[in-house]
Amino acid sequence: RKEVEQDPGPFNVPEGATVAFNCTYSNSASQSFFWYRQDCRKEPKLLMSVYSSGNEDGRFTAQLNRASQYISLLIRDSKLSDSATYLCVVNMASGTYKYIFGTGTRLKVLA
Amino acid sequence: ETGVTQSPTHLIKTRGQQVTLRCSSQSGHNTVSWYQQALGQGPQFIFQYYREEENGRGNFPPRFSGLQFPNYSSELNVNALELDDSALYLCASSLPPGQGDYEQYFGPGTRLTVT
Numbered sequence: 150r151k152e153v154e155q156d157p158g159p160f161n162v163p164e165g166a167t168v169a170f171n172c173t174y175s176n177s178a179s180q181s182f183f184w185y186r187q188d189c190r191k192e193p194k195l196l197m198s199v200y201s202s203g204n205e206d207g208r209f210t211a212q213l214n215r216a217s218q219y220i221s222l223l224i225r226d227s228k229l230s231d232s233a234t235y236l237c238v239v240n241m242a243s244g245t246y247k248y249i250f251g252t253g254t255r256l257k258v259l260a
Numbered sequence: 261e262t263g264v265t266q267s268p269t270h271l272i273k274t275r276g277q278q279v280t281l282r283c284s285s286q287s288g289h290n291t292v293s294w295y296q297q298a299l300g301q302g303p304q305f306i307f308q309y310y311r312e313e314e315n316g317r318g319n320f321p322p323r324f325s326g327l328q329f330p331n332y333s334s335e336l337n338v339n340a341l342e343l344d345d346s347a348l349y350l351c352a353s354s355l356p357p358g359q360g361d362y363e364q365y366f367g368p369g370t371r372l373t374v375t
Contacts, residue, residue, distance in 0.1 A: 191368070192369050247305050250295075253302055
């Protein structure tokens with residue numbers, strides 16, 4: 150079983166739609182969680198950190214469920230510019246950075 | 261604030277050769293991590309440097325080695341290149357472990373092709 154699993158997609162949605170991605174992780178001792186966005190042939194860029202209390206940044210909402218070991222990302226009112234690959238990331242231990250990435254979920258927002 | 265920079269942007273090498281990739285961390289960040297991203301995959305952790313010492317390593321063979329310099333910049337060296345080493349190599353910088361929220365910031369990457 151992979152340490153971090155995501156549905157690779159692609160998710161093709163019309164502009165204005167709401168889309169949700171889920172990600173599961175296998176190590177219950179994982180410490181911190183993130184969503185990164187990666188455009189084609191570019192570097193990953195931090196979208197948001199994910200906290201147990203949930204957090205929101207504009208149209209983006211992230212949730213963490215430690216009991217079920219999954220992370221979610223909700224995008225409301227999708228824009229064409231949201232088209233990208235969304236990477237779920239788990240940091241496996243405190244005291245070090247050892248990011249474990251999922252394979253990413255591709256999103257295409259259609260006009 | 262200066263972001264993470266990497267050089268070169270692209271590189272073509274032959275199997276068996278050696279390569280050195282370079283990274284300058286973001287201003288104020290003294291921890292550098294390296295990742296390998298194959299096509300269609302998420303990045304895979306190679307190793308991390310903090311205070312000029314390796315501070316964690318992923319499942320990569322010893323022919324992948326690194327250095328960190330007093331100015332926090334870093335090098336990734338790969339010996340005896342194999343075709344499967346063809347990938348995007350990403351450098352990420354961050355605050356020291358235990359400070360902040362463990363957020364990392366990535367450079368633009370070096371795309372290595374081994375023929």
